[in-house]
Amino acid sequence: MDAIEANNLRKSFGAVTAVDDVSIAIPEGGIFGFLGPNGAGKTTTIRMLTGVLIPDAGSVRILGTDVNKDPLTAKLKMGVIPENGTVYSDLTAEQNILLTAKFYGMDRASRESRAGEILARLGLLERRNDLVRTFSKGMRQRISIACAIVHSPPILILDEPTTGLDVYSRRLVIDTVRHMNREGSTILLTTHNIEEANALCSTISIINRGKIVATDSPEKLKKTFDTSRYVEVSFDQPVGQELFASPGITRAEPWGDKWRVYTDDPDRAVKHLASVAERDHLKIMSIATSNPTLEEAFVKLTTGA
Amino acid sequence: MDWKIFARSIIVITEKNMRIYYFKGPVVVFGLLFPLIMFLTFFIGRNLDLVLFFPGFLGMMLFFTASSVGPLITPWEKREKTYERLVSLPVILESIVIGDLLAGAIFGIAITLLVFGICAEILHLPIMNAGLLVLSFVLGSFAFAALGTLLASPSMDNPSNIMMLSSLVRLPLIFISGIFIPLSQLSGWIWILTSLSPLTYLVDLFHAALNGDAVYPPWVDALVLVFVILVFIWCAKVIQKRNLVKGI
Numbered sequence: 001m002d003a004i005e006a007n008n009l010r011k012s013f014g015a016v017t018a019v020d021d022v023s024i025a026i027p028e029g030g031i032f033g034f035l036g037p038n039g040a041g042k043t044t045t046i047r048m049l050t051g052v053l054i055p056d057a058g059s060v061r062i063l064g065t066d067v068n069k070d071p072l073t074a075k076l077k078m079g080v081i082p083e084n085g086t087v088y089s090d091l092t093a094e095q096n097i098l099l100t101a102k103f104y105g106m107d108r109a110s111r112e113s114r115a116g117e118i119l120a121r122l123g124l125l126e127r128r129n130d131l132v133r134t135f136s137k138g139m140r141q142r143i144s145i146a147c148a149i150v151h152s153p154p155i156l157i158l159d160e161p162t163t164g165l166d167v168y169s170r171r172l173v174i175d176t177v178r179h180m181n182r183e184g185s186t187i188l189l190t191t192h193n194i195e196e197a198n199a200l201c202s203t204i205s206i207i208n209r210g211k212i213v214a215t216d217s218p219e220k221l222k223k224t225f226d227t228s229r230y231v232e233v234s235f236d237q238p239v240g241q242e243l244f245a246s247p248g249i250t251r252a253e254p255w256g257d258k259w260r261v262y263t264d265d266p267d268r269a270v271k272h273l274a275s276v277a278e279r280d281h282l283k284i285m286s287i288a289t290s291n292p293t294l295e296e297a298f299v300k301l302t303t304g305a
Numbered sequence: 306m307d308w309k310i311f312a313r314s315i316i317v318i319t320e321k322n323m324r325i326y327y328f329k330g331p332v333v334v335f336g337l338l339f340p341l342i343m344f345l346t347f348f349i350g351r352n353l354d355l356v357l358f359f360p361g362f363l364g365m366m367l368f369f370t371a372s373s374v375g376p377l378i379t380p381w382e383k384r385e386k387t388y389e390r391l392v393s394l395p396v397i398l399e400s401i402v403i404g405d406l407l408a409g410a411i412f413g414i415a416i417t418l419l420v421f422g423i424c425a426e427i428l429h430l431p432i433m434n435a436g437l438l439v440l441s442f443v444l445g446s447f448a449f450a451a452l453g454t455l456l457a458s459p460s461m462d463n464p465s466n467i468m469m470l471s472s473l474v475r476l477p478l479i480f481i482s483g484i485f486i487p488l489s490q491l492s493g494w495i496w497i498l499t500s501l502s503p504l505t506y507l508v509d510l511f512h513a514a515l516n517g518d519a520v521y522p523p524w525v526d527a528l529v530l531v532f533v534i535l536v537f538i539w540c541a542k543v544i545q546k547r548n549l550v551k552g553i
Contacts, residue, residue, distance in 0.1 A: 011552075013551070013552060044552070047552070050393045051392075051393070052389060052392045052393050052549075053549065053550075053552050054546075054549055054550045070306065070307075071395075071397050072306060072307055072310040072311060072314070072395050072396075072397060073307060073310070075393065075394065075395040075396075076310065076395045078393075080390070080393040080394075082389040082390055082393055084386055084389050086385070086386045086387060086390065087387065087390065088321075088325055088385075088387055089385065090325050091324075091325065099317070099320075099321055100394065102313075102317045102320075103313070103314060103317050103394045103395050103396065104395060105310070105313055144390070147390070
């Protein structure tokens with residue numbers, strides 16, 4: 001059974017189709033990333049998955065429970081950090097967590113011990129009795145995460161959890177996501193930060209204009225665009241274009257004080273560069289190969305470049 | 306549907322509303338002062354019988370307190386961006402509507418009972434039917450807390466807009482509800498207008514409970530108030546459901 005299964009989700013706002021026939025199947029235990037440019041339909045999809053928004057068509061099942069038919073049971077299995085949602089600023093950090101825990105039916109002792117444990121992990125134990133309105137954005141987001149994980153949910157859904165956070169808060173959020181995943185939670189997160197998705201996620205879906213354009217592991221997505229690899233090299237003296245004429249090298253261009261050599265076979269290109277350097281008594285000052293990046297895959301999939 | 310989870314969600318939402326929105330010094334003071342000042346404005350200098358007019362004052366008090374904060378909760382939560390989080394918790398629309406209603410009703414009953422207790426002690430108010438008095442408190446508080454929840458339902462995230470709407474609806478009601486002029490003295494189109502206000506039936510029920518001088522039979526008053534509660538809840542649910550579908 002998949003942790004999250006969405007079939008043919010569709011949502012329009014007036015004449016604008018925000019999500020168009022999106023289907024996702026997220027197996028239990030993984031970290032699934034949802035990547036897309038602004039306005040691609042990420043948040044609308046997340047809102048439908050979490051039962052906040054009613055889809056025009058399609059269905060969502062959370063660990064086998066239909067979100068629209070039995071929302072209470074489905075929502076019990078999730079912890080959600082909405083992009084446009086925050087905690088109550090007129091309550092203290094601890095009161096927010098305890099209140100959220102009550103919604104999940106936790107008894108008093110469990111609520112209090114879990115709140116203390118999470119506040120300590122998120123570095124907010126000393127501020128537990130302070131009103132949230134006195135907190136920075138990063139601290140509020142940490143309380144938001146604390147509320148989402150207080151009941152140790154089997155599924156944790158985070159919509160842009162690190163946007164606008166300072167480095168310390170961002171790191172705490174990422175550590176918490178990893179910790180929850182190690183504890184057995186399935187994670188679904190949306191992010192603009194491609195490197196974050198690359199570092200965290202086992203599977204990524206790229207969404208553009210309301211449609212999923214690719215779903216795969218980060219490495220496989222990068223390899224889809226393998227043709228754009230290159231070698232950057234610099235020598236101790238100026239060299240001409242003719243040095244790079246070799247099978248496997250598609251083109252070469254000056255790149256600052258270096259040359260960028262485009263190739264579909266970096267191994268062959270590096271060997272060629274080493275041999276011509278030896279032959280012409282050139283000293284290689286620096287050499288580096290580039291791997292295709294997830295950003296390239298993202299840009300190409302979302303712009304059609 | 307799991308009724309245990311549903312009941313729990315209502316209780317927690319009620320508790321949340323009480324703690325965050327209702328039992329705060331300024332809200333309690335405003336809830337006490339506003340109806341009191343309104344009543345005194347009409348009462349002082351007119352040489353009226355306070356005991357005769359007390360059911361009207363009690364009705365107005367319950368009307369204002371039960372419907373005062375409810376209209377602001379959802380718009381406030383939408384503006385503060387806590388609504389999105391609330392909806393993603395194990396709650397459904399009905400939990401939010403009923404939780405908001407219960408909080409308003411509890412607040413209305415608590416404040417009005419306090420005022421009634423003090424006034425009953427000072428003025429030696431008659432109580433003709435204690436059971437009817439309890440029924441009046443319960444039905445009145447639920448009816449006007451439901452009105453508050455209904456007023457909160459339009460998709461606005463600016464509390465001041467809702468305050469304006471709320472004043473536009475609530476203030477005219479007190480003038481056409483037999484509070485300042487007894488129902489028995491009304492006739493013609495004013496009588497018809499008065500019979501359209503749900504507050505009329507609460508005031509009449511209080512008259513039956515306290516002075517025994519109601520115009521309508523108590524069962525008519527009670528049935529109208531139950532009908533009003535159901536209509537207000539149904540309308541609030543329909544509007545808020547439409548907002549959820551539209552994503553607003």
